[in-house]
Amino acid sequence: MDAALKVLRIFQFALLASILLYILVAAAIGTPGGKTPAPVILIALTFFAVVNVVVILVMRRVLVRKAEDTLRANPEDATALMRWRSGYILTYAIAEAIALFGLVVHFLGFSLLQSAPFFLAGFVVIVFFGPRRPAAAL
Numbered sequence: 001m002d003a004a005l006k007v008l009r010i011f012q013f014a015l016l017a018s019i020l021l022y023i024l025v026a027a028a029i030g031t032p033g034g035k036t037p038a039p040v041i042l043i044a045l046t047f048f049a050v051v052n053v054v055v056i057l058v059m060r061r062v063l064v065r066k067a068e069d070t071l072r073a074n075p076e077d078a079t080a081l082m083r084w085r086s087g088y089i090l091t092y093a094i095a096e097a098i099a100l101f102g103l104v105v106h107f108l109g110f111s112l113l114q115s116a117p118f119f120l121a122g123f124v125v126i127v128f129f130g131p132r133r134p135a136a137a138l
Contacts, residue, residue, distance in 0.1 A: 031112065053098070059087065064083075
C-alpha cells in the first residue's frame with residue numbers, strides 16, 4: 001500500500017507540474033493572431049470539461065470508494081489495490097485532459113484569461129483528489 005501511495009503522489013505532482021508548464025507555454029506564446037475564434041468552440045470545450053468532472057465523480061465512486069472499502073477489510077487484497085490505484089490514475093488523466101482543453105483553447109486563438117479556467121479546474125481536481133490511504137475500519 002505504501003509503495004502504491006508513493007507512486008501516486010509522484011504521479012500527482014508530475015501532472016501538476018505539467019499543468020504549470022502548459023500555463024507557461026501559453027503565456028510565452030501569447031494569443032495567436034489571425035481569425036477570431038468562434039465562441040461555440042469555447043462553449044463546447046467548457047461543456048466537455050464539465051462532463052469530465054462528472055465522469056471523475058462517478059468513476060471515483062465506482063472504482064476508488066469500492067476498492068477503499070475492500071482495502072479497509074483486507075489491506076492485502078491485490079485486486080482492490082490495483083482498482084484503487086487505477087481509479088486515481090484515471091482521475092488524474094481526465095483532470096489533465098481538462099487542463100489540455102485550456103491549451104487547445106489558447107492555441108485556437110482565445111486569450112490566456114479565457115483558457116485559465118481550464119488550467120485551474122484541472123489543477124484543482126488533481127489537488128483535491130490527492131491519494132489518501134483508506135482509513136482503518138472502526
